[in-house]
Amino acid sequence: MDRAMPLHISRRHLAVLKTTLRNISPAIGSSHANEALAFAFGYKTHASLLVALGNSDDAHLEVEFHSDRLxxxxxxxxxxxxxxxxxxxxxxxxxAWKGEAMVRFRDAAAHPANDNDSNSH
Known part of the structure; x- marks a missing residue:
């Protein structure tokens, strides 16, 4: 049974995941890695994932990863x-999920509302 993992991905994250996947199994072709990752994120094709992501390098998309679909x-x-x-x-x-969780925790800790120094007397 596959447990979906929510991730925030960008074009850079996709490139890192693709490289990691191909490092694990160099037999996987570049376009096949793209297609398999897109499918794992719930998209029929890599092109449809890129459309949803947008053209900005800073754009992020919240997706769920399903390893069984990959x-x-x-x-x-x-x-x-x-x-x-x-x-x-x-x-x-x-x-990838663990790294995403660490980024979220770091961002939350850095949020101004969590800055105890500003509340000191």
């Missing part, structure tokens, strides 16, 4: 993986 799309594209590679691919998104 693997499903890669299988549709005729990639077969060893159990070890499947585990590595699943860990990829876990690490």
């Amino acid at each position: 693997l499903e799309r890669l299988e549709q594209l005729d990639y077969g993986f060893s159990p070890y590679t499947l585990q590595q691919i699943s860990m990829l998104m876990h690490e």
Whole structure:
């Protein structure tokens, strides 16, 4: 059973995820990595994901990642993986989610409302 992980992604995040995915399995072609990641985020194609994301390099999109959809799309594209590679691919998104959570915590901690120095007497 796949647990969806909410992520905020940008074009830069997509590039990092793609590079990581291809480092885990260099056999995955560039365009196939794009398509599989888009499918995992709930889009039919990479092009439709890019349209939703917009043209700005600073644009972010909140998506849910489904690891089972990533693997499903890669299988549709005729990639077969060893159990070890499947585990590595699943860990990829876990690490991406963990990194996203750390960014959210850091941003929340840096928020002016959490600045105790401004409230000192």
